Amino acid sequence: MSSVFDGICGFNNFSGNDFPGTVSAVLFYSNCNLRCPYCQNPDVVLGKIQAINCEKLDFFLKKRKNNIDGIVITGGEPTIHKNLPNLIEYIRKFNYKIKLDTNGLNSSALENCDVDYLALDIKTTPEKYARFLGSDLSESQIRENLLKSISFVKKNNGELRITVAPKIIEKEDFEEIAKFCDGTNVFLQKIRTKFEILDRNFFKNDVFCDENFIQEFKFYLEKFAKSVKIRDYGENSKVRVKKYD
Numbered sequence: 001m002s003s004v005f006d007g008i009c010g011f012n013n014f015s016g017n018d019f020p021g022t023v024s025a026v027l028f029y030s031n032c033n034l035r036c037p038y039c040q041n042p043d044v045v046l047g048k049i050q051a052i053n054c055e056k057l058d059f060f061l062k063k064r065k066n067n068i069d070g071i072v073i074t075g076g077e078p079t080i081h082k083n084l085p086n087l088i089e090y091i092r093k094f095n096y097k098i099k100l101d102t103n104g105l106n107s108s109a110l111e112n113c114d115v116d117y118l119a120l121d122i123k124t125t126p127e128k129y130a131r132f133l134g135s136d137l138s139e140s141q142i143r144e145n146l147l148k149s150i151s152f153v154k155k156n157n158g159e160l161r162i163t164v165a166p167k168i169i170e171k172e173d174f175e176e177i178a179k180f181c182d183g184t185n186v187f188l189q190k191i192r193t194k195f196e197i198l199d200r201n202f203f204k205n206d207v208f209c210d211e212n213f214i215q216e217f218k219f220y221l222e223k224f225a226k227s228v229k230i231r232d233y234g235e236n237s238k239v240r241v242k243k244y245d
């Protein structure tokens with residue numbers, strides 16, 4: 001039977017730091033429309049993790065195990081899955097708050113996603129999405145889709161997240177990235193490479209985020225954004241993807 005859980009490949013049953021102010025569980029959709037070299041979930045993005053046991057996941061949601069208040073839907077990229085609005089509607093029935101993580105490239109899908117909190121990753125300038133991140137959209141499509149998705153983030157009082165990584169963000173990119181951040185809450189996070197990432201060779205030996213660089217970027221963005229914070233999960237934290245079975 002086709003299920004509201006189609007495409008879900010992982011599930012963490014407890015998280016205290018994925019949804020601001022909300023103890024939550026995290027659902028991972030497989031596959032993605034990008035190939036960011038620093039991606040921490042290569043198997044998820046490449047669709048190498050099999051679907052999870054839906055009955056057990058359903059049971060967990062209904063029983064509200066671990067006293068969680070929210071569900072984070074992440075990936076991979078959730079918006080490339082057609083059943084996302086159905087999943088959101090289903091989760092709503094149990095009165096969970098819902099957070100959605102997206103890269104914002106599939107903006108039309110967001111129109112049908114009624115969530116409490118939207119977190120959108122801005123990666124770099126539109127031109128570099130095709131050059132470094134594997135997007136098959138044109139530069140103008142990327143710009144247009146990101147701006148539309150950001151309008152949903154503003155309505156929803158959500159956040160923009162920017163991973164600061166060598167080559168992918170350079171000083172000459174600040175101005176163009178800042179245009180996306182106008183009036184938004186921005187979180188900068190450093191590239192983390194301690195664990196497996198999608199393409200370590202992309203960075204060669206240059207895998208660290210320079211502290212002065214991130215501070216300079218923060219200072220620049222503060223002229224445009226509503227707020228800019230540096231979010232430091234620590235190099236040892238890892239986004240865990242577990243099958244629930």
Ligand code: SF4
Pocket residue numbers: 032033034035036038039040041045075076077103
């Ligand atoms: S970092 Fe996010 S957008 Fe990039 S490949 Fe991984 S899941 Fe996709």
